[in-house]
Amino acid sequence: MGNVIDLGHGVRAAVTERKGGVSQPPFDSLNLGLGSGDSREAVTANRARAAEELGFDVDRVVWMNQVHSADVLVATEPGGVGTCDGVVTTRSDLVLASMAADCLPVLAVDAEAGVLGAAHSGRLGTAHGVAANLVDTMVAQGARADRLTVFLGPAICGSCYEVPAELRDQTAERTPEAASTTRRGTPGVDMVAAVTAQLRRAGVTDVTADGRCTLESPELFSHRRDAPTGRFASFLWRT
Template identity: 85%
Template sequence: MGNVIDLGHGVRVAVTERKGGVSRPPFDSLNLGPGVGDARTAVLANRARAAEDLGFDVDHVVWMNQVHSTDVLVATEPGGVGTCDGVVTTRSDLVLASMAADCLPVLAADAVAGVLGAAHSGRLGTEGAIAATLVGAMVDQGARTDHIRVFLGPTICGSCYEVPPELQAQTAERTPEAASTTRWGTTGVDMLAAVTAQLRGAGVRDVTADGRCTLESPELFSHRRGAPTGRFASFIWRT
């Protein structure tokens, strides 16, 4: 389903993959996202399977109603935190989730202060620098930027994410690193480069990335490769 990565000081992250669930095509098979057309019973069963496989309680997960915003909320209990694309918590027993199928998951932790954060940075979120907003929200909860470690999940790469020139210019207006050239020689957006730059601009120095392109990796869901499709989840939690 996915590998667990140790970020140190008891913080772990994991990214789920397509196999291991009960969803039928085109959501086959470990779709964790509701609202894409899959059966609700299948999504709930998949979420329970993923949590068990990764070693945490599914009832401790915080889920966002993601809408490509730059809003960040504070989670004080598990379940649905509300409509947002970023969430932070200081509770040691909560698991934060960010779902995607080409957009960039952002998982962050200040293990010393006990603050976790997760965000969903799609094109609009990248344009609005939600990653930097997430860092600011974590600092508001007691984190220090020099203590924050960030793991960036899989996303469509700058060589594959083709957009019209006007959308490229709009996305790169605040973050020039967002502008890319695709493998076809057309205008594109590089969300991984842009978000990395935004995090460094916010004072975060410890940034690592999964590195896989969702469009090029068949083990991951990709909206551009085959919509409708499911959603994989990136989780962060403390042991």
């Protein structure tokens, strides 16, 4: 199902994996993404199963309609928060979810202020600074950047994420750390390096990363490796 990470002060994060669900190939089996092409019934069952396994009620979860933007919304109730790629809440009973299958999940908390945030930073979101927007929105809700603890979920790594040189340069225009060279010697994008740099410039000092490359980790969904495929979720909640 995935590992639970203790971020301190009663805050936990978790990244789900492929196994343990009911979806049929090519979405096998714990696909949590409604927009993946899988059946709604299977995804709904998988979401309930994942929540139960992790110890919270699925009705507490806030889901984003992710569109590779840099938009961040504030959630005041569970369910669909709307079209965005970042979500922030001050409610202690809500669970935030970021879906991915190569893009970078960003989970952030200021436990003292009681502010939680989650983002989905794909290539476009990284280029346009969704992680920095997440920090700004959290600060507007009472958090402090220097108190944030940020966990970066698994994503395709800079050695695997091959893109045309033009796309690499566009992604690195505002964040030079995004530019990478793949193992094949071709232009690439390193979303973990880029987002880490964006967070540090925003005043965040406590950043840790899952470290796994989705393309290289068969226990995780990877769009680049397997499309069509499912989505895993990175969850953030208070116990």
